[in-house]
Amino acid sequence: MKTVRIQALQIGLVFKHGGYQKMLSTGNHWVWSSETVYVYNRGELLKNPPYDLAMLLEYPEVAAELDVVEVKDNEIALQYENGLFQTVLQKGRHAYWKSERRSGLKQYQYIKADLSQLEIPGTIDLISLMPQPLSAFVRTYTVEAHEQGVLFIDWKFDRLLSPGTYFWWKNNTPVHVLKVDTRQQQMEVSGQEILTKDKASLRLSFYIQYHVQDIIKALVDNKDYDKQLYVSIQLALREYVGSLTLDELLDKKGELAPFVVNATLAKAAELGVKLRNGGVRDIILPGDMRDIMNQVLMAEKKAQANIIMRREETASTRSLLNTAKLMEDNEMLWKLKEMEYVEKISDKISSISVSNDGSMVDQLKQLFVRGRGRNT
Structure with missing residues (x-):
């Protein structure tokens, strides 16, 4: 025989030749050498039991110590420990060793969700569970503040969606959201x-x-x-x-x-x-049409320029004619005009060389007093 010690907050299962024999609680126990003892911690998952779980649960003392959660097809179970989320349990049978309430160990609660439905119940806190760990089970659509959306369920129009984030379970029901920008x-x-x-x-x-x-x-x-x-x-x-x-x-x-x-x-x-x-x-x-239009435009502008030039030339000629008539009638105006041109010519002369042979004074006198002699 041999001695096996089961610590506090532990539990032991005794098997002999592959068959369940008994369960051991906290303390020292004598077992036969041909017997095998499996020790588990309370509050933890029963992993890889040496005996089929369904057959093991047929023993009342074992079933009383196990918290068994059965998750069906199209279901998940959310496990909480003292109100805090722990994990997602998918389809199957999950067994956890119970803890004594006075021990202060893990106390589990479970919320089951039917994935065959689209709507997610309000008891599930999506704010804390998204994007992980529920992203594999939830489809998410976001309608921005400047958008409006249209929801189609199973290819049929369902309702309008205002700005916000929407969640539905992932299943075989088609869900589509079309969005449109409502800004200009x-x-x-x-x-x-x-x-x-x-x-x-x-x-x-x-x-x-x-x-x-x-x-x-x-x-x-x-x-x-x-x-x-x-x-x-x-x-x-x-x-x-x-x-x-x-x-x-x-x-x-x-x-x-x-x-x-x-x-x-x-x-x-x-x-x-x-x-x-x-x-x-x-x-x-087109290129050829553009060239033709440019030629037409140039011809029009040239014609307008010619008209303006002719108009200016006519006005200039008329002004010269009027000036000539005034100068013909007024000898003094004629003389002023001569002096104006002499002044313009002298502006362009840098120096003057004069050679006097005695007759230059008489010539200048005749030039400037010629008009006076005509008047007398």
Whole structure:
């Protein structure tokens, strides 16, 4: 025989030839050498028992000391120790050795959850259990503050979702959340190749600002509302451009945006969208057409420049004629004009060399008093 000591807060199971014999409590015990003793700590999981658990539970004294949790298919059990979460138990039979309440050891509580249902009961504190350890069992969707969501359960519309975080159990039921940005958005319709009424090809870029007003219409009643809105704007652009010649379009390009917005309002309302405003970003002509337009513009500007030059020349000639008439009638004005030109010429002369042969004084006298002699 041999002696086995079972410490406090421990329990022992005696087996002989693979069969259960008895349970040992705290203290010293004599056992036969052919017997095997397995010692376990109270409050811990019964791991790898040497005997089938179902058969072991048929013994009343063992069953009384075990806390058995059975978790079915599509279930989980949340284990708490003195109110604090410990672990997640999945399907199967889990056995824990009971602790004496006066010992102050582990005391377990369990909350079972049915994963076949979508809604998570309020008794489960998701704030402390997410993202770990429940992330493997919970699907999470977040709707941002500037968004609204639409919930589809089993491919059927269920309800609208306001901003927040939502949790559902993971199971075979399909759950989908579609979200839309409720802020003002801008759509670019770029590089549209369009023919005008006179068959001129041009490339046009347009933008429009909008926001989603009716979530149900946008996400439930329609598929790809933004693509449908894009096509509506394209058609409105082609309708307006195709009804005008190139010259008319360039003259009336300011009317293009209001026309497109008004023509698209009805379709946008069906899509749950409210249009704000729009505008033309670019009108690009092909290379050969652009060269022709530049030549026309240059010819127009040259013609305008010629007209201005002719007008200025006419005004200058008329001014010279009036000046000549005044000088013809007034000898003093003539003399002042001569002196003005002499002054202008002298400004350009740096030095003057005079050679006097005795007759220069007489010549100057004749030059400056010639007018006086005429008056007498």
